[in-house]
Amino acid sequence: MELKNQKSRYKRLSNWFTTKQKENKPSLSLYEIEDIVEDESDEYGELDSCISTNKLRIFVGTWNVAGRSPVGSLAVDLDEWLNLKNSADIYVLGFQEIVPLKTSTVIGAEDPSVATNWNNLIGKTLNNKFDFPWLTPMLNSSLPNDQENYQNIGGNETNKNKYKMVASKKMVGVFISVWLKEQVLEKYCVSNVRVCSVACGVMGYLGNKGCVGVSMLIEGTSFCFVVAHLASGEKKGDEGRRNHQVEEIFRRTSFPRTTKHHQHYPLTILGHDRIFWFGDLNYRLYLKDHLARHLIRKQDWKALQEFDQLQKELAEGGVFEGWKEGNVEFAPTYKYSSSTSNIYCGGGLPTRSGEKQRTPAWCDRILWYGKGVEQLYYIRSESKFSDHRPVSALFSTHIEIKSSSKELVEMHNIPPTILQSNHGVNKGEEDENFTSLSMLMKNVKGC
Template identity: 45%
Template sequence: MIWPRSAASRVPGHRFVSEFVGLVKSSMQEGHSETVVNYRVFVGTWNVGGEAPPDDLDLEDWLDTKAGSHDIYVLGFQEIVPLNARSVLGPKQRSAAMKWQRLIEDALNSRRSVQDGEDATRGAAMDHGQGVFRCVVSKQMVGIFVSVWARSGLRRHVRHPGVSAVGAGVLGRLGNKGAVSVRFLLHDTSFCFVCCHLASGSEDGDAQRRNADAADILSRTSFLYSGGARAPGEMPKKILDHDRVVLLGDLNYRIAMDDAEARQLVRARKWSMLLESDELLLELSAGRQFDGWREGHITFAPTYKYHRNSDQFCWCADGGAIAGRDKKRHRAPAWCDRILWRGKGMRQIRYERCGGYRLSDHRPVRAVFHAVCEVVESKHY
């Protein structure tokens, strides 16, 4: 394939998964031409329940590294530290985030560590400069952590990375709930990824609290330059002003259904019937809080709530009455962990739950997108 000369200096070579789409015949402005390229963007979310990961935790299955077909990874975590007063009110603890960073890097770059901590082997990706993944930006707020990685050869096309954190937990500000948002410019297209942990609970009014949290996050999140200056003119300041936006995380929406009926459907694994009463899908169809957002078709089992180190739902098996603290421990299964998107130029090709990870009472979720990026070149006469 012959690349248009105007784009040759700015579009990565054949080692990337990116796919040349075409040259726009009519330029956006006089004196400019535009090409578009298509990247594969991996988005993952996992509430790890305040559990520290073991040193040998292998993330390669969740991150689908054997396929070797993704250009950018955006990974969001919730509860990487226990949500107690010490974590929320005490000094920042970076050790948990650093440990997850190391596990991510090991998985993406196919590395294994020997007991003394030195690299024992390196995968084939390490032999090619463009195949190695490098962290673009990361940010932690209490238990919420986001980490963005790109192939090293693509890294120079990722510009203006920025972060913004908004607390929505205790007193609406302390950060045990809320969102960490990251944004960047890839070529000439702006991306924003919003990692959320919304209000929990399955009582009357809890869904409205989640709606209020989401509205608050979208309203209050604002991106600034380092040092407090405003964002550059070419970059948006607010979440919804970006070209491509993805919202991921433990959104905590539950099943609005009678307990006995829900229990029967779970036993029969009739997920499609259970999803008819999913609070988030009801919000999306009504076009209220999430007007303009889209979600892929859910074909997987609920992502919450499981016994730790087990594939069994943490729910009373005999169907007896549950009250008080026991009711909180035996919450009905639900699809709490979700990935939504909005904006033209994104097409979701995978949406899955990864059942092999039993570290917490949640299961990780992943989605893969084809994302179109514009490459604008000035014409020289």
């Protein structure tokens, strides 16, 4: 039966190539073969890719750094946040307010040096270029003066456990930095890396609020990472502004096509296989301040979540319909007093002049969408660098490894006698041709 199926597959493939050779020139180019295979894949199921799966571990982190610039001593905090003892294959880091959100930074020209400094610090931390606990000052080297980076930095090329940056994008204070282990880059095909940004702050179009995103293809699986900073405020109705900005980001995000041959790659957020949305989403609690603090003292996170705006939106489908978030089993991440070590601001305590009174809330969140994603942990870190605490999640996800019919591109050099239909030949000749073609299309036959 298996031999019969293989012969049937051979005949269909042979007929298909013969037809295409008559329609096109005898020697087909690589891109023509790719386009033909994609066009015919629905009609000829036998030409579909042979698919296996592998797992990758993805670290996703978000941190609102309150307009503070990175310093060398911050590497200790980064090391704790990135949890390098439980290392991942991919690190995707999202920041908010890497610059102060004032008029000059919101409407002025982008300053790439801040993103460069953050990338330097991240690269040195990931690649263990600091000597803990005797921390050396941050080195003075820098990346090229460019806020959109696709180059590789840091790491020893001979060490497969080192990390390289594959994408970085900054919009005012919102910033994303994506790093892959060198071993992953060597083992898998990572392609079609694209970035975009959507500004939806003041007047709906300034960059004090909005998102930056990265799209990439790892083998046969597409990934999208979106870092967002949404509207602040805890007044009644402020959650509606956040919902509107989420809808705007979905509507207006469009990843550019890199070439005409990438027309089938996803352009929108929801067009991807695996999607991670994270950042200072600013959703608050439907609860009075003193009651929220009472539950926090009891560490009754389950009771507190019943009043969480984002959980309500997820449950009712107001936004993020069908999306998931892990169990929030840590204290609210905002707002800590800038003048004390580990105390939420307000609550009847004296504060600095002009400091806002805020009910503690889980502003910093990580969501995901798509099949084949398992969350391994969801935690916060305890850095006191800003009035937010950094949050991280570790995921395990499948990627599709495709042995596709695109690997048959060299078949346009096969002698015509092998590619022609077998009508009128005897069984011995048919078996001989079948064996020859099988050797050339081993990935298809092997499936």
